[in-house]
Amino acid sequence: MKITDAKVIVCCPGRNFVTLKITTEDGIYGLGDATLNGRELSVASYLTDHVVPLLIGRDARRIEDIWQYLYKGAYWRRGPVTMSAIAAVDTALWDIKAKSLNTPLYQLLGGASRDAVLVYGHASGGDIPQTVEAVEHYLKLGYKAIRAQSGIPGLKSTYGVGRGAMYYEPAEKDAPPENLWSTEQYMRFVPALFEELRKHFGPDIHLLHDVHHRLTPIEAAKLGKSLEPYHLFWLEDPTPAELQESFRLIRRHTTTPLAVGEVFNTIYDCQQLIQEQLIDYIRTTVVHAGGITHLRRIANLAEMYQVRTGSHGATDLSPVCMGAALHFDLSVHNFGIQEYMQHTDETNRVFPHSYFFKDGFMHPGEAPGIGVDIDEKLAAKYPYHRAYLPVNRKLDGTMHNW
Ligand code: CS2
Numbered sequence: 344m345k346i347t348d349a350k351v352i353v354c355c356p357g358r359n360f361v362t363l364k365i366t367t368e369d370g371i372y373g374l375g376d377a378t379l380n381g382r383e384l385s386v387a388s389y390l391t392d393h394v395v396p397l398l399i400g401r402d403a404r405r406i407e408d409i410w411q412y413l414y415k416g417a418y419w420r421r422g423p424v425t426m427s428a429i430a431a432v433d434t435a436l437w438d439i440k441a442k443s444l445n446t447p448l449y450q451l452l453g454g455a456s457r458d459a460v461l462v463y464g465h466a467s468g469g470d471i472p473q474t475v476e477a478v479e480h481y482l483k484l485g486y487k488a489i490r491a492q493s494g495i496p497g498l499k500s501t502y503g504v505g506r507g508a509m510y511y512e513p514a515e516k517d518a519p520p521e522n523l524w525s526t527e528q529y530m531r532f533v534p535a536l537f538e539e540l541r542k543h544f545g546p547d548i549h550l551l552h553d554v555h556h557r558l559t560p561i562e563a564a565k566l567g568k569s570l571e572p573y574h575l576f577w578l579e580d581p582t583p584a585e586l587q588e589s590f591r592l593i594r595r596h597t598t599t600p601l602a603v604g605e606v607f608n609t610i611y612d613c614q615q616l617i618q619e620q621l622i623d624y625i626r627t628t629v630v631h632a633g634g635i636t637h638l639r640r641i642a643n644l645a646e647m648y649q650v651r652t653g654s655h656g657a658t659d660l661s662p663v664c665m666g667a668a669l670h671f672d673l674s675v676h677n678f679g680i681q682e683y684m685q686h687t688d689e690t691n692r693v694f695p696h697s698y699f700f701k702d703g704f705m706h707p708g709e710a711p712g713i714g715v716d717i718d719e720k721l722a723a724k725y726p727y728h729r730a731y732l733p734v735n736r737k738l739d740g741t742m743h744n745w
C-alpha cells in the first residue's frame with residue numbers, strides 16, 4: 344500500500360491548525376494533527392520540506408518502521424517541532440491502517456478497556472462567584488470532572504481564565520499579550536477558591552486546578568498541602584518540569600495528586616517522574632509526543648509504576664488529535680482522564696467527526712479509522728493568522744516562569 348501523496352493543510356477557523364493528509368495508491372487517506380501553538384509554520388515546513396519527500400513510495404502499513412526511520416534517521420532527535428511532525432505522520436498512518444481494515448482505530452489498539460472516556464471541562468471566571476457559576480454550568484452540561492481557574496483580585500489578567508463561557512482560547516493574534524503575576528496573591532487566593540467550591544458543590548465532583556508551571560518546588564509543595572482539605576483530582580504543572588527531580592521536594596510534602604506533561608515530547612522527559620513515582624498522571628498527547636505509537640510506549644512505562652494517563656486536550660490540539668486521543672484513551676489500560684476543551688462551531692465544521700460527548704464521558708464513535716475528516720474547501724476559507732501564547736511578568740516587570 345504505497346504512499347502516493349502527502350500534503351500539509353494550514354488553516355485558521357478561529358485559531359491555527361496544521362493537518363497532514365497522507366494518501367495511498369488505493370485512494371485511502373489518513374489525517375494527522377501537527378499543530379504546535381504559536382510555532383505552527385515551523386512544523387508545517389519540517390513536514391513539507393523534509394518529511395513529505397521521504398514518504399512518497401513508502402509502504403503505509405509499516406507504521407513502526409516509519410516512526411523509527413523518522414526519529415532515528417533525522418540524527419537530531421526529540422524536540423517539539425520534530426516530535427509533532429513525527430506524530431502527524433504516525434497518526435495519519437494509524438488512520439489509514441484502521442480505515443483499510445474497516446475498523447475504528449481503538450479495535451487495533453487492543454479494543455475498548457472501558458465503555459467511555461471520562462473527560463474534564465474548563466470552568467473559569469474573573470472572581471470566585473463567577474467561577475462558582477461556571478462550575479455550575481458545567482455540572483448542568485453533565486460533566487463529572489471540572490477544572491476551576493479564577494482571576495486573582497488585584498491582578499489585571501490571569502492565564503487560563505476564559506473570556507467566553509465555552510470557547511476559551513489561550514493564543515492571541517499578531518503579538519504575545521503580557522500577563523501580570525504575583526505568587527503571593529495567587530497562593531493566598533487558590534485555597535479560598537476551592538474552599539468555596541467544596542462548600543457549594545459538596546465532596547462528589549472531581550475538581551482539578553492548573554498552576555501553569557508558575558511556582559518553585561517549595562511553593563508548589565505548600566500549595567499542594569493547603570489544598571489537601573479540598574481533595575483535588577489533580578494539581579497540574581505545579582512547577583516547570585525540565586528538572587524532573589524537583590518533584591521529589593513537592594512529593595515529600597503533599598498528598599495532593601500531581602499531573603504533568605503537556606509540554607513533553609518524548610518518554611525521556613518523564614522517565615524519572617514516572618519511575619520514581621513522583622507524579623500520578625502523565626499528560627503527554629498524541630500530537631506533541633510522537634503520535635499513537637510513542638504515546639502507547641509512555642503509557643506502558645507509566646502502567647508499571649501506577650501512573651495513569653490524563654492527556655492534554657486544549658483547543659489548540661485539533662479535532663484530529665482529539666479523535667486519535669479518544670481511541671488511545673478508550674483502549675489503554677491505565678487511562679485516568681482526558682481534558683476536553685470544546686472547539687468552536689467553525690472548527691467543528693472544518694473537521695467533521697464521529698466522536699461525541701454524553702453525560703461527562705466521550706466516545707470516539709465507530710467510524711473506520713480515527714473518525715475525523717477535513718473539509719479542505721472550507722479550510723481554505725480560513726487562512727493562517729500569526730498568533731502567540733501570552734508571556735507572564737512579575738509585578739516589577741521581570742519575566743516569570745512560562
Ligand atoms: C493548558 C493549555 O489545557 C491546559 O492545561 O495548560 O491552555 C495550554 O496552556 C495551551 O494548550 C498551550 O498551547
Ligand code: MG
Pocket residue numbers: 553555579580605
Ligand atoms: Mg495545562
